[in-house]
Amino acid sequence: MLRSNIVITGASSGLGKGMAIEFAKMGRNLGLCARRVERLEELKQELLSINPNINVVIKSLDVDDHDAVFTCFEEFRQELGSLDRVIVNAGMGKGASVGTGYFYANKQTAVTNFVSALAQCEAAVGIFREQNAGHLVTISSISAARGFRRALTVYAATKAAITSMTEGIRIDLMKTPIKVSTVHPGFIRSEINEKVKTAPFMVDTETGCKAIVKAIEKEGANSYVPSWPWSILYRLMRIAPLSMLAKMS
Known part of the structure; x- marks a missing residue:
């Protein structure tokens, strides 16, 4: 089934922006939201230069304003005519080792990455139930496989929660x-990890987003991208000793 009208949250940069570019090339109409609306304005012009025949609707949205999430998604439905796919992508990676004085940062990541993702899923699936059609996509992470240390401790926990919640949905x-998919990206260079100097099997944003969009289009339950090596490594990580996990973070 062709998903003509696609909403992407956290679309002003990183994976959200990269996915928007790939979908524009495919001729899809886009509803894009993020806090930084000035970046969305620039992105809209870029997308229309790629494909002037698509409809691009942009809206300012802080996903931590949960009431606003419901309003924003309903406005997208009204302006686009229907919502065929919603990609729950907005997130952050702030944090530090638990007990080192960074509770506020860890809490912010926990709320944005999970509670606010729940709000987005609630809003999207509510619309899909009314339409009796739609495709919900959540962007989890390869880190959902196991616990991680330092700045990834809470981040990985939220992604594990996203994977579990999406499976319940x-x-x-x-x-x-209604279709429901979870995508687990490996290490893809974006603003959320720009301070990370090295990571195993890191790919650039364009390569990563092409792999993500390809996986989304298949509408499978769970995908691990890029498929090589993450579809294998995800399974190995599930049984790996903690000493090996420590080297990955």
Whole structure:
């Protein structure tokens, strides 16, 4: 099924922006939201230069304003005519080792990456239930496989929660036309990890986003991208000793 109208949260930079560019090349209409609306304005012009035949709607949204999430998604539905796919992408990676004085940063990541993702899923699936159609996509992480240390401790925990929550939604909707997918990106260079100097199998944003969009289009339950090596490493990480995990973070 062709998903013509796609909403992406956290679309002003990183993976959100990269996915928007790939979908524009495919001729899809886009509803893009983020806090930095000036960046969305620039992105809109870039997308229309790629494909002037698509409709691009942009809105300012802080996903931590949960009431605003519902309003924003409904406005997208009204302006686009329907929501065929919603990609829950907005997130952050602030934080530090637990107990080292950075509770506020860890809490902010926990709220944005999980509670606010829940708000986005609630808003999207509510619309999909009314339409009896739609595709929910959550962007998790390869770090959902296990616990991680330092700045990734809370981040990885939120991504594990996203994967679990999305699976629950998928079970709920198994007997409906609504599709539910979780994408687990490996190490893809973006603003959220720009301070990370080295990481195993890191790829650039364009390469990573092409792999993500390809996985989304297949509408499978779970995907690990880029497929090589992460589809294998994810399974190995599930059984790896803690000493090996420590080297990855």
